[in-house]
Amino acid sequence: MYKIYINDKPLTLTTSTAVGNNPSSELENMVARYTGNPKSVLNYHDLLEKNNKIQGLTLYADDIEQLFRDFCSQFKVLEAAGGVVYNERGEALMIYRMGNWDLPKGKIEEGESREMAAIREVEEETGASGLELGPYIKTTYHTYRSKKNKRILKVTYWYRMKAKGVELVPQLEEDIEQAVWRSIPGFMAENLRIYGNIKEILEAERKTNV
Secondary structure (H helix, E strand, O other): OOOEEEEEEEEEEHHHHHHHHEEOOOOEEEEOOOOOOOOHHHHHHHHHHOOOOOOOEEEEOOHHHHHHHHHHOOOOEEEEEEEEEEOOOOEEEEEEEEEEEEEEEEEEEOOOOOOHHHHHHHHHHHOOOEEEEEEEEEEEOOOOOEOOOEEEEEEEEEOOOOEEEOOOOOOOOOEEEEEEEEOOOHHHOOOOOOOHHHHHHHHHHHHHHO
């Protein structure tokens, strides 16, 4: 299964078996079978991007990997990496940017490994130091439009990290207004504005650390 956030709403790509071949036209959470035409995925993308009544959509096919490849073929794919960083008190490093709470991440540069990019971006965006790379957590997907209205699919690889230096300096030139250490359970309980894919990661980390 793949979950791709579009306008902060999930497009779930899954198998025919998972949904039982039962398409639904229910407006809030639609379920539809993939026709096999790669360009048709843009219709579903646009529904989630532009129709505020639709809160989620499931698209299914017999071959989910082919469906995912077809979806990716309609976008410029950018790879990024980031981290869920903990201090010695078990608090996680959160950033506030453009009205939303987020985790530090950024584009993988040419010649960089995913792990190298994750560490570099955390350091640059937050000023965190003494980073110790931990295990890979998961990959998230979301779409957005470029300044020239090009469709972009961002694929972000997330890693758990530990930081020895706790003094933080937000990267203002990247519109990061705050970089703070927070307890994940307390943070999630505040009902703040957090992107859907970031909520998924934080919820998984909360359960892992219970």
